[in-house]
Amino acid sequence: MSEDGRLSLYKLNGLVSYGKVQLRYRGTIRPGPVSGPFDMPDAVLDEDAIFLDGNSGWVPRFTTAAMQTFEMSVEAPAGWEIISQGRRSGDRGRFHFDMPHAQDDIYLLGGRYARYARQHGDSELAVYLLTPDESLAQRYLDTTADYIDMYSEWIGDYPYAKFAIVENSWQTGYGMPSFTLLGSRVIRLPFILHTSLPHEILHNWWGNGVFIDHSNGNWSEGLTAYMADHFTSSQRGKDAQYRRKALERYANFAAQGRDFALADFRSRHGDASQAVGYGKSLMLFHMLKTAAGEDAFNQGLQAFWLEHRYRTATFTDLLRHLLPDDDDARANFAQQWLYRTGAPQLLPGDVIVSGTNGAYRLSVEVRQQHDGAPYALKLPLQVNFADGTSITETIALDERVYVQVFDYGKPPSGIRLDPNFDVFRLLDPAERPASLARLFGAGRQLLVYPANAGKDDITAWQRLAHAWQQRYGNVVLQSDSDTRELPNDTAVWLLGWDNELLEGMRERFSGERQQLGENSFRIDGLDYRREDHAAVLLDPDNTRTLLGFIGASGDGIGALAGKLTHYGSYGALVFDAGTFANQLKQQLPSLHTPLEK
DSSP states (O other), rough: OTTTTSSOOOOOOOOOOOOOOOOOOOOOOOOOEEEEETTTTOOEESEEEEEEEGGGTTOOTTTTTEEEEEEEEOOOTTTTTEEOSEEEEEOTTTEEEEEEEEESSSOOEESSSSSEEEEEEEEEEEEEEESSSSHHHHHHHHHHHHHHHHHHHTTOOOSEEEEEEESSSSSSEEEHHHEEEETTTTOGGGGGGHHHHHHHHHHTTTTTTTOOOOOGGHHHHHHHHHHIIIHHHHHHTTTHHHHHHHHHHHHHHHHTOOOOGGGGGOOOOOHHHHIIIIIIIHHHHHHHHHHHOOHHHHHHHHOOHHHHSSSSEOOOHHHHHHTTTTTTHHHHHIIISSSSOOOOOOOEEEEEEETTTEEEEEEEEEEEEESSSOOOOEEEEEEEEESSSSSEEEEEHHHHHHHEEEEEEEEEEEEEEEEOSSSOOOOGGSSSSSHHHHHTSSOOEEEEEOOTHHHHHHHHHHHHHHHHHHHHHHHEEEEEESSSOOSSEEEEEETTTTTTTTHHHHHOOOSSSSOOOOOSSEETTEEEEETEEEEEEEETTSSSSOEEEEEEEHHHHHHHHHHHGGGGSSSSSEEEEETTOEEEEEEOOOOOOOBBO
């Protein structure tokens, strides 16, 4: 019997020589609580919808045969569509699914959907919508075809007979073999076509085509994020910005002893796990590609796909193809990046230029500032010259203090370590611009609300504090009347336009691009009034104690409580006071970097 009493374990004895067994069973599906990062019930089976996977116990799990092929016939109510893996045939309440490739789970979904489908090569593309929308469906079908073609050329042929996008009343971004669930609120957002959709399509190669053996970590999420999310950013010329955000997320939520070894990552269950399992992992794949070259990296991925499709694979199996000729390099890479916690912390030491008359020697010292053994890594170095040109060198770093010398025919004028954020490392605080995520991830967030606010507003601020405490675990709430002075070692939010502490701190929210007045604020020359807009402003100086301001009241407080957690990389936000729709989101610059000399 399982721990929750829902499932029973049986042992089959006396199997016949030809090894075939027929099982007949029946039971009641218990939905269970809504839980997890996707807010999905453990099971759904009612008059409106069905969602069943292995956790519901609707099909047997065999401890000696985790991977299974299957054929399945389903009878459904009139007007229902049924979704599962495999090639579908039948309609009008009778459906058949044929999955000839081994799977690690069997899914069954259904409901009253409007179905749109077309054939694309050897595969069927389909969209299932709870509310009919021909135009939306066609956009998804067109975009899906493009991404399937791109990844098929990049990795290998698309592995399944179909790919389906299924609208879900639970707000998910969840991928299964040959289909994905997208929440009803997000599926109509235009950017999802080029963010979540390619990510879920790619999972049909990584995670749902080659399945994950978790014995030394989940490699799939980082590789998928690198080849989908990072790749689409690179197509827009924003790949360095994407990597910087990944490093910021790690510094904000996983540094200072809050991380864990990548080999222990199984799935995302919070900001720290996302920072490690997605962010750190994708940075490692970027470092591997940079070292090997794009062609060799892609050839390794293609060989990995051919060898392991429809099978499970470990992180080590993947490294065997990406570092194919060097057993020591694979072992050292795994030990340093999979099994070790923390991140390298790098700073330039002495930088000396000597010489004259066309013969110049540049000596660059690099220091590893973190605790523990030094890392071995290849560190990009940008060298700037007096004539306005620059060149990128590589420092092969493997000591705590390392000096490398370069010779040039013209005078160097400056250097910067890792200018495009190509190396997984702990960002120096001065490299990280002021952002909501820096406050969310601080050791403590002090939220100060106005004691003279109305009862409803105070209750709303208390609910905001409770919601953030549930997510981040670092929130302290107190009134402005109980706060004589702000601490120097704590991230602080000043809540409400009538906060007594705001007057003395107004200058910290004002700078070249933004100004905060008594009843209004200005960003980039545009004026906003408190009656019409809700404001979120941060002190733009990233060298000072983190300080934020939320100018909202009434229903706006509750609306922002959940919204702001999705704007972590921004430092200035404007929302409409009536609809609470976002009208402006702005990232703040990093004003200082000690990696430049």
